[in-house]
Amino acid sequence: MSKKIANICMMLILPLLFLITWSHLAKSVNNTVILPSPAMVLQLLSHPLDNLISMGSLANNIFISLLRVLAGYLLAVLLAIPLGILMGYYAKMFQLFNAFVGLFRPIPPLAWVPLVLAWFGISSFATLAGVERGTLYIYLNNLKFSMVFIIFIGAFYPVLTSAIYGVKTVKKTLIDSARVLGASGSDVFFKILIPAAKPSIVNGMRIGLGVAWMCLVSAEMLPGSLSGVGYMITHAYTIARTDVVIAGMISIAVVGALMDMLFKVFEERKFKWQRLMR
């Protein structure tokens, strides 16, 4: 028990030092545009439902950002996992796709912006669904194709790479022993390969979600965006509200960390065998 308390104290030392330094610096700078005090930022964070800089509440903007990330992320996962599994399993598929997919890998998601704008402009899922008014319109219109695409690109590669790796590194003995026991091709695929690759695939999904969330700010800087935490940060910057900028950054960090934690808990529960096998 005392060891646990000591651990928690250890974890808190640096954040506390950081806060103290921050508030001292803020006091000596004495200019809220350059550095607002922690108290100011905390004030914003503790009232997430208040209207901020006439952009709606912090909570609402986070929610809209989350919707965007999830849309782009889901598309990436739905495409990258099957492709990765096929590329990992069939050498021919790997040869066919690897060079081509690899060409696009080094391009930062942000570099796609001009092209994506030329393609999609400010059309959104509302355009696709043909919804023109109502609450649904507000949400769908916030899911611009261009943003979803940028987030998709960010999440796609980590998921793809780990799916390929997961399938490729399945122990050959597992497959051999299943075949000797009379497994058909589909048995090997669904009962051996996929479950054995699952931890690696889920790990890739976790990294992909992190990257997708990090692509958010750049996606929300695109034209046509009038909401979201990323947009809120850039807009707050133009009207010199540094406290809102920092509050937005902290929200991004907290939401990102929470999502990561959910994945970690899931991994720990489901794939205990992998950690203990070694």
Place this chain on the structure above:
Amino acid sequence: MPEPIITINQLNKIYHTEQGNEIKAIENFNFDINVNNFVCIVGPSGCGKSTLLRIIAGLDSASSGFVSYQGQAICKPSRDIGMVFQEYSLLPWQTVINNVALGLEFAKQSKQKRMEVAVSYLKMVGLEDYARAYPFELSGGMQQRVAIARALANNPQVLLMDEPFGALDAHTRILMQKELLTIWGENMKTIVFVTHSVDEAIYLADTVIVMSSRPGGVKEVINVNMSRPRDRANPIYGQLSSQILLMLEEEVAKAK
């Protein structure tokens, strides 16, 4: 005249390396394995013992020659020929009992039937208390016992074993050898057992095949005419042992 269950006739296996070189792994291997025989294969490392076993299992194909099971050519794995590997081959995300029932699951048996059979084989290897455990919770020896139970649950006529006790400590190994003989006595199968250990081969086998170094062929076939359980202090035991070790030494020297 005992009838052969597995016939190996002029078997050759050639590998092609990435540089395009040919490596002869097995050359002109001839042997008939009789029903209910316990055959051990010993040979210098790299002589193609494991390759031979994989070909009999249908996991690899012969380059030329003929391997048949009850007169039928073996070209793919079948439920009649089971195999236990040296490395732990249990599915780590499945419980012990589900691992044992795996072959029956592939055969699309009902869940009730699968569990019944799996429990009976777990009892046979003395691990019924561990049915709900996961492989990583078991020691190496226990995991291999589960692997044996899993292979037997399919009720194969031939059991191939590729150095199944190779990774175990000496004491566990001797216990496992005894247990394997008991299991073999209870439900007579044909066993083909590859091992590094001459002692293990003499302790277990009716017939010991000594393989020549690469390319592997039959150097010598030795029948062990000692009643079981065998006494390692028996002079015949020692004689056989030194005889086989001498042959292996020759082969290793030849390979140099």
